[in-house]
Amino acid sequence: MAGNSQRRNRRTSNKKGMQVGSGGQRRRGLEGKGPTPPASARKGHKKNRVANAQAKQAAARRPAPRRGGVKGTSEMVVGRNPVYEALRDGVPATTLYVQQYIDNDERVREALQLAGARGNINLMEAPRPELDRMTNGLNHQGLVLQVPPYEYAHPEDLTAAAYDNGEDPLIVALDGVTDPRNLGAIVRSVSAFGGHGVVVPERRAAGMTAGAWKSSAGTAARTPVSRVTNLTRALEGYQKAGLTVVGLAADGEHTVEDLPELAGPVVIVIGSEGKGLGRLVGETCDYRVRISMPGGAESLNAGVAAGIVLYEVARRRA
Numbered sequence: 001m002a003g004n005s006q007r008r009n010r011r012t013s014n015k016k017g018m019q020v021g022s023g024g025q026r027r028r029g030l031e032g033k034g035p036t037p038p039a040s041a042r043k044g045h046k047k048n049r050v051a052n053a054q055a056k057q058a059a060a061r062r063p064a065p066r067r068g069g070v071k072g073t074s075e076m077v078v079g080r081n082p083v084y085e086a087l088r089d090g091v092p093a094t095t096l097y098v099q100q101y102i103d104n105d106e107r108v109r110e111a112l113q114l115a116g117a118r119g120n121i122n123l124m125e126a127p128r129p130e131l132d133r134m135t136n137g138l139n140h141q142g143l144v145l146q147v148p149p150y151e152y153a154h155p156e157d158l159t160a161a162a163y164d165n166g167e168d169p170l171i172v173a174l175d176g177v178t179d180p181r182n183l184g185a186i187v188r189s190v191s192a193f194g195g196h197g198v199v200v201p202e203r204r205a206a207g208m209t210a211g212a213w214k215s216s217a218g219t220a221a222r223t224p225v226s227r228v229t230n231l232t233r234a235l236e237g238y239q240k241a242g243l244t245v246v247g248l249a250a251d252g253e254h255t256v257e258d259l260p261e262l263a264g265p266v267v268i269v270i271g272s273e274g275k276g277l278g279r280l281v282g283e284t285c286d287y288r289v290r291i292s293m294p295g296g297a298e299s300l301n302a303g304v305a306a307g308i309v310l311y312e313v314a315r316r317r318a
Contacts, residue, residue: 084114177200254290
């Protein structure tokens, strides 16, 4: 009896226990793995190594954008003709204030029609004393248009946008240009000739006011403007990023026509019509160029000078 029990135990111990299944792995292993990826995506392939190296070079060349530049201050456009022209020219606005019991002449009707057509401008009726207070006693003629603060770009946003489009940066920096109309005209030229933005100093320089926006003929909506506390430091930052800084000066050592660097990544610096470039800004420039003027004029308006140089850059890049 004891022997039979031992034999039964041995037979029981030889039986297999629970087995873990394959979970369908063998069946999945027989399935196809899809099309063969291109050589540039296959790890270890020569073309893959080349593609990785090119990506690293592009990343090193393109600075990381820093969004969220400074904001300007809100502005009031006052008077029937200025308000009408601002609305007609597409100046951004949040609220149109209309005096109570205003004489409903043609300019008032046209301004109200333009504001209503936009659909995003609030129409507010206000008594005359309130409009006097808002405008510090200016002759508002019963119409006041509130313009929101302009959102300036960060200087690195301009180069990042160029590299994202596979283009060499073309930037215009202004030194001492105080007329908003000149700033608007330069923004318009930068847009027309494929530039990537404008840089202005924070102090002693024009900002993106309603007047600048009007002079830009609407191009300010797609051409960014950056505002910096120190223009020299901003130019040095562009130099470290691989851009050539070219200053426009009446006594420049080169002419616009004979400087090959204009065909590459470049910042063109334009000074005021009277004083030209400041000393520190001029010393920071890699080159100083002049515009040949057979007619003998001593200087050009900043907006005109910018247009001439930008045309030459666009011609070389075409």
